[in-house]
Amino acid sequence: MDGLMETIVKYKVYLSDAEFNEVAEALITAHPCLKEPGSASGFGCWKTSLKYKLGNYRSKLRRLGCPEVTVNSLKQKPDDRRSPAYGVKKPKKAEVNYCPPYPAGESADSLEQMRVKLLSEVKIRNNEDKVAAMMDKTFAVRRLEVVQDAPMVADFKARWPGLFNVREVKAEFKRITTVELQSKFFSQLDAHSENLMKVFARKGGVLWKKIKAVMLPMTRAKCYINKFVKDYKSDDECIERDLAETVFGIYVIRHNVADPDDDPEDIGIVLEGVEVLSGLRNVPFAMAMFLGLVYALNISYPPELKYTFEALQKIIMEMQGNRLSAKVQTLKTLLAR
Template identity: 60%
Template structure:
């Protein structure tokens, strides 16, 4: 059985993290870079350096995956920007330019969320390479044995209903972390990643070896959305018939509200302990706070707290701009547009220098 590999990943100055690879090292340095990016939510392109014992443990560029041993230290080098050493550390104030949005650095990748944010709040964009999650211990053993048989004899595994159900359920749990409504292309990427990670699961007779897995994932996600709707998940509950206008109910299937390409927190849950009524009171209180001088920090705090309430109002009520502006005057400032966009899209918005 493959031994797990434990690595110390140096993300930046004063930021080192532990990464455990239960299946051992990937096949290439490119795959390892992608695993690190996905595990730690890094958006930039990176390369890696390792400590070479022949040169007093100095860091050298990593070109061969075989150079890495268990408990090795790897340093992340960012390729897109030479102005920063840490993708999660804001740029110095003088490097950002004199803009009203300079409090948001182009180097930030973490969303603006408070400790009271709902647990369902998403934090990352859909990954460029989907990483298949780990399965139950007995499932991993069965797949490892089947993968070995595939490499030796090209024998494909016909998974039992129990194993297939577990695989689909675990992958659906991973998909929902990024999207409740994955597109066909997204599901195709996931299915391809599955048969790449576990080649024994390729389907004989399928034109790409994974079309059946894609269809199964599509139905599994539909079942998961039904379950979440019953639990009151706002992102899927908004598409239930009771939440649609009467004139739209006859075409409910054609009016599914779901995120656009770049939207991440499209319809988040309310913060813990908050309801629509309590957030409405926060909105009313903010109408007086926004008129006070030197009160930006309180307005920002209340705007962040009411983000979910504001999003659900936009999606359900579809108000006119004038009405929405009268209810949320604080939103129509450069600073709050930047913050709200950061909450919605995760990626920060930087106002270009004039």
């Protein structure tokens, strides 16, 4: 059992009930002599033992200072909410490196000194490679800050300005998920966009007319992300006010909003009223960067867009694609026809 725990935590420290079932079933499959006689599944008691064993193993990891479990220790919780079950932070969006340990030979103090040095390094021209190396080395302390403290976007941008550019958003996404953001996003989007158009067309009736009216003036890729993309005319006086009030969205500034073929003057991303990225090439590219920022800042999917982002994560990016909600599973089935 100790060896099994060591193998499990190489992949995940927190398992779902379904995953405990899979491990217990695999155990009796590999060792039929362990199958429980008289049990419906043959592994019910093994599953319970696995849960207790993993809980004890997490306690050992916590004492050793493993960040992914220490972030959930009782001393990290509010005085009036110090129960083991309160506010447990764990991977929910297929993160591989959810809260990794510090690099060998580094401490919180040494990495904080590097963070402070980064504030001046990002202001130097043609210094992207050095900044990238320092950002890579400080990933663990930055990730712990995001997961543990959940800072406001404005505060986090002030502390880590080097993160808020296209190169580093893609790099951070890969550090967290091990998946290439841009290439995966566009290859899968291109593969699915034609079938998605056909799915919408089969709806027919009033719904199809509404969808068609929205989709006609857009490129194929944009049909996925129209819900939170806002168009502005370049001379609109309310742009700054609207962006300051935007919690979660992409803005597109055009000279002529009525003409969708008019090249945008600017495309950017706003989070909590803060412009975090600007000068993006097109809306689909902005959406890819948006997904990268959601992971980099450990942001939960907004309730009104949870199915949109679930489809992007599980169908487009193919991360945790075997665990779908009913709505997203229906879409995946339709796209496969």
